[in-house]
Amino acid sequence: MNMLLQIKNLHAGINGKEILRGVNLEVGRGEVHAIMGPNGTGKSTLASVIAGREVFDVTSGEVLYKGKDLLKFSVEDRAREGIFLGFQYPVEIPGVSITNFMRTAVNEIRKYKGLDPLPGGDFLRMMEEKKRLVEITSNLTNRSVNEGFSGGEKKKNEIFQMAMLEPMLAILDETDSGLDIDALRIVANGVNKLRRPDNAFVVITHYQRLLDYIIPDFVHVLFEGKIVKSGGKELALELEEKGYDWIKNE
Amino acid sequence: MESDANRILDEVTQGDYKYGFVTDIDTEFAPAGLSEDTIRYISRKKNEPEFLLEFRLKAYRHWLTMTQPKWAHLKIDPINFQDIIFYAAPKKKKELASLDEVDPELLDTFNKLGISLDEQKKLSGVAVDAVMDSVSVKTTFSETLSKHGIIFCSFSEAVQNHPDLVKQYMGSVVPYTDNYFAALNSAVFSDGSFCFIPKGVRCPMELSTYFRINASNTGQFERTLIIAEEGAYVSYMEGCTAPQRDENQLHAAIVEIIALKEAEVKYSTVQNWYPGDKNGKGGIYNFVTKRGICKGSHSKISWTQVETGSAITWKYPSCILLGDNSVGEFYSVAVTNNHQQADTGTKMMHLGKNTRSTIISKGISAGKSNNSYRGLVRISKNAVSSRNYSQCDSLLLGSLCGAHTFPYIQVENKSSIVEHEATTSKISEDQLFYCQQRGISTESAIGLIVNGYAKEVLKQLPMEFAVEAQKLLSLSLEGSVG
Numbered sequence: 001m002n003m004l005l006q007i008k009n010l011h012a013g014i015n016g017k018e019i020l021r022g023v024n025l026e027v028g029r030g031e032v033h034a035i036m037g038p039n040g041t042g043k044s045t046l047a048s049v050i051a052g053r054e055v056f057d058v059t060s061g062e063v064l065y066k067g068k069d070l071l072k073f074s075v076e077d078r079a080r081e082g083i084f085l086g087f088q089y090p091v092e093i094p095g096v097s098i099t100n101f102m103r104t105a106v107n108e109i110r111k112y113k114g115l116d117p118l119p120g121g122d123f124l125r126m127m128e129e130k131k132r133l134v135e136i137t138s139n140l141t142n143r144s145v146n147e148g149f150s151g152g153e154k155k156k157n158e159i160f161q162m163a164m165l166e167p168m169l170a171i172l173d174e175t176d177s178g179l180d181i182d183a184l185r186i187v188a189n190g191v192n193k194l195r196r197p198d199n200a201f202v203v204i205t206h207y208q209r210l211l212d213y214i215i216p217d218f219v220h221v222l223f224e225g226k227i228v229k230s231g232g233k234e235l236a237l238e239l240e241e242k243g244y245d246w247i248k249n250e
Numbered sequence: 251m252e253s254d255a256n257r258i259l260d261e262v263t264q265g266d267y268k269y270g271f272v273t274d275i276d277t278e279f280a281p282a283g284l285s286e287d288t289i290r291y292i293s294r295k296k297n298e299p300e301f302l303l304e305f306r307l308k309a310y311r312h313w314l315t316m317t318q319p320k321w322a323h324l325k326i327d328p329i330n331f332q333d334i335i336f337y338a339a340p341k342k343k344k345e346l347a348s349l350d351e352v353d354p355e356l357l358d359t360f361n362k363l364g365i366s367l368d369e370q371k372k373l374s375g376v377a378v379d380a381v382m383d384s385v386s387v388k389t390t391f392s393e394t395l396s397k398h399g400i401i402f403c404s405f406s407e408a409v410q411n412h413p414d415l416v417k418q419y420m421g422s423v424v425p426y427t428d429n430y431f432a433a434l435n436s437a438v439f440s441d442g443s444f445c446f447i448p449k450g451v452r453c454p455m456e457l458s459t460y461f462r463i464n465a466s467n468t469g470q471f472e473r474t475l476i477i478a479e480e481g482a483y484v485s486y487m488e489g490c491t492a493p494q495r496d497e498n499q500l501h502a503a504i505v506e507i508i509a510l511k512e513a514e515v516k517y518s519t520v521q522n523w524y525p526g527d528k529n530g531k532g533g534i535y536n537f538v539t540k541r542g543i544c545k546g547s548h549s550k551i552s553w554t555q556v557e558t559g560s561a562i563t564w565k566y567p568s569c570i571l572l573g574d575n576s577v578g579e580f581y582s583v584a585v586t587n588n589h590q591q592a593d594t595g596t597k598m599m600h601l602g603k604n605t606r607s608t609i610i611s612k613g614i615s616a617g618k619s620n621n622s623y624r625g626l627v628r629i630s631k632n633a634v635s636s637r638n639y640s641q642c643d644s645l646l647l648g649s650l651c652g653a654h655t656f657p658y659i660q661v662e663n664k665s666s667i668v669e670h671e672a673t674t675s676k677i678s679e680d681q682l683f684y685c686q687q688r689g690i691s692t693e694s695a696i697g698l699i700v701n702g703y704a705k706e707v708l709k710q711l712p713m714e715f716a717v718e719a720q721k722l723l724s725l726s727l728e729g730s731v732g
Contacts, residue, residue, distance in 0.1 A: 051687055055679070079689035087687075091680045095702025104698060105688040112689070144702065161688065 002028045003067070004169055004200050005050075010061035012049045018059070019045045021225035027169070030197045034211055034236060035204045037222035038244040043204045044088060046222065047173045051085040052078050065169070079105075080112040082168030082199075086158040086175045093145040098157065099127065101145050102164050109165065130163040134190040152183035159190035166194070171202045176210040188213030208240035223247050283332040286310065289437055296406055296440075299413055309426035309436030316430045322564055322593040323622040323654055326535070329500060331434075394454070400484075401446040402457055405473050408444035415446060419477055423506040423543045423570070431502040431537040431564075435471045439504070442473035447482035447513075456712050458487040472503040478513035480546065485516040487715055499524075501560075503538045511546025511573065516554070518711050519567075520719050523559035530589025530618075533561025540567035544576030544602075552579040553596065554710040556719045561590060566624065568597035571605035571633070578607040581707040583719075585700075586619030586651070587727060595625035595656075600633035600666070609640040612704045615651035616727055622654040627668055629661045636666040644674045645703050647696070647727065697724030 005027040012020040019042045027033055037043055049056050050063065052075040063070040070078065093101065106126075107117040118126070127141060136156055146154050155175050162170055175187055191201060191214050203214055211219075211233065219235040220227045228247060229235065239246070289310055293303040318329070395402050401412060409416050426436035447453055478484055488505075501523070507515050517540075526533025536559075542551035553567035569578030580596035598607035607627065615621040627638045644653035655672050677699050685695035701708065701720050708716055708723075 053683055075683065075686040076689050076691055079687050085687050087684065091678070091684045093681055093684070093699060093702055095705035096698050101685075101688070101698065104694055105685075105690050108691060108694060109689040165688065 002030075004029050004065065005070075005202075006062075006064040007050075008062040008064075010046075010049070010063060011059045012045065012056050012061075013059065014045075014056050019056075019225055020049065022061070023222070023225070023227055025220065025227060027200050027202060029200055030195075031218065032191075032195070032201045032203065032214060032216045034214075034216040034219045034233075035202060035222055035227075036206070036208075036219060036236065036239060037247075039206065041222050042225045043222050044173055047085055047171045047202075047204055050078075050171060051075065051083060076108070077112070079165075080109045084162050084165055084167035084170040086155075086162060086170065086172035088173040088175075088177065090146045090149075090154045090158055092147045092149075094147050096145050098141045098143060098145055098160075099124075102127070102141075102161065105161075106164060126164070130160060133193055134159050134163050135186050136160055151178040152180060155179055155183060155187055156190075159187050163190060163194060166199075168199050169202070170194075170199070171204065173204045174206060175203075176205055176207065184210065185213060208236045211236045221247055284310075284438065292438060292440065296409070298409055301413075301417055302409060305421065305426070306437050306439075309433050310438075312427055313430070313433035313437055316433060318430050322624070323620065323656070324562055324564060324591050324593050326562060329535070398451050398454065399448040400451060400453055401444065403444055405439070405442040405444050405475065408475070412444070412446070415477065416444070416475070419475055419506065419508055420473075421506075423508060423541050424504050424539050429539060432504055432539045435473060435502045435504045435539070439471040439473040442475075442503070444474070445476040445484065445486060447478045447484045449479040450481045451479075452482070453484040456485050456487055470499070470501045470503070472501075474503070474505040476505075476507045476515055476517070476542075478507075478509045478515050478549075480511045480513060482510075482513045483515075485712055486518070487712060488517070488519045499533075500535045501537065503540075505538070505540040505567075507542030507551055509542065509544050509546065509549040509551050509576075512548045513546065514550040514552075515542065516552045516712075517542070517567070518715055519553075519555040519557075520711075520715055520722060521555065521557045521559050521563075522722055524561075525559050525588065525590050526561040528588050528617075530561070533590070534559065536560035536563045536565060538565045540565065541570065541597075542568070542578075543570040544573050544578065544605075546576075547573040547602070548575045549573050550577040550579075552577075552581075552710070554579075554581040554707065555583070555594075556704075556707070556711070556722065557582070557584040557592060557594060558722050560592075563590075563592040563594055565594045566596055568599070569607065570599045570601065571607065571636075572601045573605075574602040575604045576602055577605070579710075580607075580609045580611070580625075581710045582611045583614070583704040583707045583723070584612070584621055584623075585614045585723060585727065586616070586621040588617040588619060590617075590619040592620070593622045593624055595623045597626040598628070598638060600627075600629040600636040600638070603632065603634050603636070605633055605636045607636075607638045609638070609642070610706055611640075611642045612707055613642070613644045613653050614647065614700055614703070614723075614727070615644065615653050616647035618650045620652040620654070622656060624656040624658075626658040627660070627670075628658075629663060629666045629668065631662040634663050634665045636663075638666075638668045640668075640670045642670070642672045643703070644672075645700070646674065646676045693724070696727055700724065700727060 003026060007023055007025040010020050010023040011018060023046060035043055045056060049058060058071055103123055110117060140153060140157060146157060158175060176184055188210060216233050219231055219233060221229040286307060289306050293306060424432050426433050445457060476486060507517060509515050523534040523536060544551055551569050555567060557563055567580060571578050578598050582594065584592045584594050586592045595611060596609055609625055611623045613621040613623055623642045625640060627640065629636050642655050646653055653674060657670055659668055661668055681699055682692060682695050685698065686692065700723055704723060708719055711719055
C-alpha cells in the first residue's frame, strides 16, 4: 500500500478552543510534504495531534496511518510504529546522556517489534555511522540530552535522533527556525540522505528558505485551522513572493 | 493538563515492592521484651567479655532515662519495646568452610535478590559478609584480606578475637549517650561488621555487607566499626533488602568510622528495606546513627547513600573533621513514595584547620510521601580557613508529596566560607512527552529522568553498586504499569 497517512476532516483543540477546523491531508510513501502558513494557524498543533500529545483533544475526524486508526495508539506506540516528531523546542533532560537516551529508545522500539536488545558494540557502531551520515562531528552524543545546547545543536540533535530511529513518517516542526545557514544545510542534508521510497516527510516551516534545500513534492498552506491551498514546490515560491496576505485576501 | 500529568505520575509511581518473600529458616529467639535479663541473655549467648556486658548495661540504664526524639519532620507511631524480640539467630550455627555448607534456602534468597554470593565471589572479587538476622552466616575472602593484615569479620568474631581493638574504639565516635536509638543499640546490639585496615595498607577490594532483616517481629540492631590506620584506604559497601512484612519493624543501627592520619574511608549504602504497602501499612523503621571521625590530619571520610526503602528513615551520616586539612563528603539520593517518610541529611563538624566538606543531597518525592533534608554545617572557632559547599535539590513527582529542606549553619570564625544552594523541580509533561515520542514508555522515561537527576551522587558509588542502584531508583518509582 502506497498511502502512509490519511487525515480526514480533522477537528482538534485545547481547553475547549478549536484550533484545527477540518484538516484533510494524504501523505504517500516516498513523498515530502511541506506545510506552510502564518504563525498561530495550527501547524504545530497538527504535528502534536499526529504524535499523540494528550493535552490536545480530537473532537472529530479520522487519522489513518498504514491504514490503521492512529488515534487509538498511545504516544510511545505511535513512535514505535515509525512516527517521529522533530521538535520545535527540544526539551532538556539533565544528567541523561544522548547515548543512554537513544539506547533506551532503540531497545524499547526493538522490544515492541519482538527483537532482542541491540548489543552494546553494535549500538555504538550504529551511533558512529549515523553521526557521520548527518555530519555531526562534535562529541554531542556524550552530553546530556539538549542540556546547554545552542539552538543549532538542538536541531542537529533532532536530526541525529531521526537518523537513529529510522522512522517511516517524520514530521519536522519548524526545524529550520533560528538556524544559521550551515546548520540549515546540515539539517536539510540529513533529511535528504534519509529519504527512501518507503518513507515520508512532513516538513513544517514558516519560511520558504528550507525548501531550497529540501525539495518538496507537495506544498500545503494551513490557514485558520484548514489547508486552504495545495500545490507543487512552486507554490512555496509564490507564497514567498506574495506573502501570506495573499492567502488571507483570497 | 496539570491533573493529567499528575494522574500518569501517580499511576506509575504506585508500584508494589518486588522483593517481598520470606525465607523459612529455623530461628532461635530471645524472649520478647527488653530488660536487664534480656541483655544478660544476649551477652551470655554471645559469650562476651565482661567489659561488653557492662557497656550494654550502662547503655540500657541510660536509655531508660531518655525519651524518643520528636524534632524530626516525621510522624512515628509509638513503639512498644516490650513486643520486640531483641535477638534472633539461625539455629544451625556451625563453622562454614565453603558456600556448599550454607543453607540452600538462604542462598536461594540471595539469588532472588540477584546477589548470589557465589557469583559475587567469582565475578567481582568482592568480599561479602552476609548478615541475615543478626548473625553472620558466611565471611568470604578473609584469607586474601588477612595477607594484607586486614581484619574483616562479624562484630561478634571481633569481640572474641580482637577485644582490645573493640574496647579501644567502640563507642568512641557514637557514645551510648548520643541519642535515644544509639543508646538502645548499644544495649542490645546483636551483631554487625568489623573492619580494620592497618597502617599504610590500601584494601585491594571493595568490602561489602548485605544486610537482610528476616525473622518476623525482630528488631535488628547492627553495629559496624571501621578503623583505618595511618595512610590506609578502604571502600566499604552496605546494601540491604528486606522481605515484605505487615508489622512495623524497628531497625536502629550504629556505624562508627575512625580515620587516622592520611587515611581514607569511602562508605556506600544502598538501602531498600520494605517501605510498607500503598496505604502506608507496615514497613521498616530505619533509625540509624552513622558517624565518622577524621582523627588525623589529611584524612578523608566519604558517605554515599541511596535510600529507597523503609517506611520511616531517620538518618544523618556525619563527619567530625578533627584533623587539620581533613575532608568530609556526603552524597545522598533519597526516594520516598506512597506513604514513606524520610528525614535525612548530614552533620559536618569542622574542628581542625583548613577542613573541607561537600554535601550533595538529591531528594525525590512521589505519592503522598514526605522527604526532608536536614543538615548541619558547624565551623568552630579554631577551624580557620575551612570550607563547605552544600547543594540540596528536591524533585517532586505528582502534587500530593512534600519536600522540605532544613539547613543549619553555624560559623564561628571569619576566614571560612560556607556555600548553600537549593532547588526544587518537577518532572515536566514536556520531558515525558519528549521521551515517549522516541518510543520510550512512561515508566522508563521516569527512570531515565530520575537517574539523570541523581547522576552526581550515583557516580560516587563503586561500579558494582551503581548499576544496582540505578535499577533500584527506577524500580522504587515505577511499579506495575506497562
